[in-house]
Amino acid sequence: MPASVAIVTGAAGDIGRAIARRLSGSHDVVALVDIDEGALAAAAAELGGAPSFVAIACDVTDEDSVRRMAAKVEELGRATTLVNNAGAARAVSLGDTTADIWRQDSALNLEAAFLTFRALEEPLKASQGSLINIASVNGMAVFGHPAYSAAKAGLIHFTKLVAVEYGKFGIRANAVAPGTVRTQAWEARAAANPQVFEEAKRWYALRRIATAEDVANAVHFLSSDQASAITGVCLPVDCGLTAGQAEMARTFSQSDNY
Numbered sequence: 187m188p189a190s191v192a193i194v195t196g197a198a199g200d201i202g203r204a205i206a207r208r209l210s211g212s213h214d215v216v217a218l219v220d221i222d223e224g225a226l227a228a229a230a231a232e233l234g235g236a237p238s239f240v241a242i243a244c245d246v247t248d249e250d251s252v253r254r255m256a257a258k259v260e261e262l263g264r265a266t267t268l269v270n271n272a273g274a275a276r277a278v279s280l281g282d283t284t285a286d287i288w289r290q291d292s293a294l295n296l297e298a299a300f301l302t303f304r305a306l307e308e309p310l311k312a313s314q315g316s317l318i319n320i321a322s323v324n325g326m327a328v329f330g331h332p333a334y335s336a337a338k339a340g341l342i343h344f345t346k347l348v349a350v351e352y353g354k355f356g357i358r359a360n361a362v363a364p365g366t367v368r369t370q371a372w373e374a375r376a377a378a379n380p381q382v383f384e385e386a387k388r389w390y391a392l393r394r395i396a397t398a399e400d401v402a403n404a405v406h407f408l409s410s411d412q413a414s415a416i417t418g419v420c421l422p423v424d425c426g427l428t429a430g431q432a433e434m435a436r437t438f439s440q441s442d443n444y
């Protein structure tokens with residue numbers, strides 16, 4: 187039996203590394219895919235390197251680069267899990283968003299998932315594998331970063347499109363929507379306001395923010411046989427952010443129980 191391979195894009199990032207580490211327990215090989223070759227080499231070394239972790243440099247917004255990545259994955263074994271985790275937000279409000287930013291955010295946070303899935307759909311069919319797209323609570327309600335958010339909303343819909351069209355091949359497709367996770371993506375905001383994570387906690391029902399490991403655990407569950415009847419869903423890993431707002435409930439109900 188050829189080795190089972192999990193592909194994680196954006197694997198040099200904080201959430202990507204946590205997902206790669208978690209999936210290594212259930213896959214023979216984890217293909218670490220990232221555009222940043224230096225960070226990718228460091229991530230592969232940190233995770234333990236070959237044969238369990240194999241770095242593949244790739245720009246997931248570039249069709250040729252994605253095709254080359256898929257060919258390298260094929261040499262590693264049979265793709266069973268594809269995690270589209272590469273993502274980033276470039277402008278905080280519509281007023282800051284140029285046409286270029288809108289296109290770049292769409293390309294990275296939405297179109298790239300289409301490209302990687304199409305490039306790997308045959309091996310995923312053969313393995314009756316699973317697709318997991320890392321969306322965001324920003325794809326479910328308005329929390330800023332509009333171009334990114336619209337793309338993440340599209341990514342949640344793309345997840346359902348795959349679930350419905352490819353279900354007959356045994357392919358499952360699900361999304362995970364993290365709330366705030368302290369990663370390098372927050373560097374500029376944390377530098378501008380060192381209290382940003384403390385301030386964020388008040389909006390979360392659990393009064394804490396999620397960790398990269400929380401996200402990785404959800405991805406592991408959705409990739410596993412334990413989730414074999416689950417497809418087309420978006421699982422928030424958001425400490426209750428999208429469930430509702432205690433402060434708002436206090437105002438509307440005039441009850442101090444919130």
Ligand SMILES: NC(=O)c1ccc[n+]([C@@H]2O[C@H](COP(=O)([O-])OP(=O)(O)OC[C@H]3O[C@@H](n4cnc5c(N)ncnc54)[C@H](O)[C@@H]3O)[C@@H](O)[C@H]2O)c1
Pocket residue numbers: 195196197198199200201202219220221222225244245246247270271272273274294320321322323363364365366367368369370371372
């Ligand atoms: N951190 C959060 O609060 C948060 C919240 C919700 C959703 N998310 C999502 O989680 C995912 C991971 O985010 P993170 O916080 O770990 O970010 P990160 O910045 O730590 O990692 C993102 C990785 O993606 C890579 N990347 C960027 N463009 C690429 C491209 N064109 N091709 C290949 N790789 C590329 C980067 O090099 C980086 O290693 C993203 O999709 C993000 O939108 C993060």
